[in-house]
Amino acid sequence: MASxxxxxHSAHGGDTAxxxxxxxxxxxxxxVSEVDFHVDHDGAKATVTWPSRxxxxxxxxxxxxxxPPLLKDGSLGFSAKFGLQLREMNKDKISGNKxxxxxxxxxVNEVGHLLYFAGTNSWLVxxxxxxxxxxxxxxx
Numbered sequence: 001m002a003s004x005x006x007x008x009h010s011a012h013g014g015d016t017a018x019x020x021x022x023x024x025x026x027x028x029x030x031x032v033s034e035v036d037f038h039v040d041h042d043g044a045k046a047t048v049t050w051p052s053r054x055x056x057x058x059x060x061x062x063x064x065x066x067x068p069p070l071l072k073d074g075s076l077g078f079s080a081k082f083g084l085q086l087r088e089m090n091k092d093k094i095s096g097n098k099x100x101x102x103x104x105x106x107x108v109n110e111v112g113h114l115l116y117f118a119g120t121n122s123w124l125v126x127x128x129x130x131x132x133x134x135x136x137x138x139x140x
Contacts (some may be wrong), residue, residue, distance in 0.1 A: 026120035026138040044116040065116040079118040
């Protein structure tokens with residue numbers, strides 16, 4: 001049985017088989033631009049839209065995971081450092097662990113880094129009101 005965070009590309013033999021051994025690609029569409037996606041992961045909560053090919057919007061009022069996870073040696077890993085860098089770049093739109101204005105980022109990956117320091121496949125975390133993943137809308 002598939003985990004809730006596994007992709008539903010089984011018709012293609014899994015995530016990599018559909019593209020000759022490469023990863024599944026995702027494409028923006030008018031349909032996906034009209035959907036509000038919700039994040040409820042590891043304490044982070046947000047509404048996210050994908051209004052254009054060039055960026056995604058984390059809506060005002062999002063709750064960010066407060067503290068980055070540490071590696072076994074107590075240091076920050078790449079994901080934590082990148083997430084903190086994104087937060088620093090948008091510090092005028094963040095107070096504590098809440099967004100005070102909409103934040104535009106470049107990708108689903110950046111959404112995950114900014115909100116919860118990544119650590120999972122964000123294409124499967126962002127879901128519409130019916131639980132359909134953004135991956136289901138955009139994978140080809």
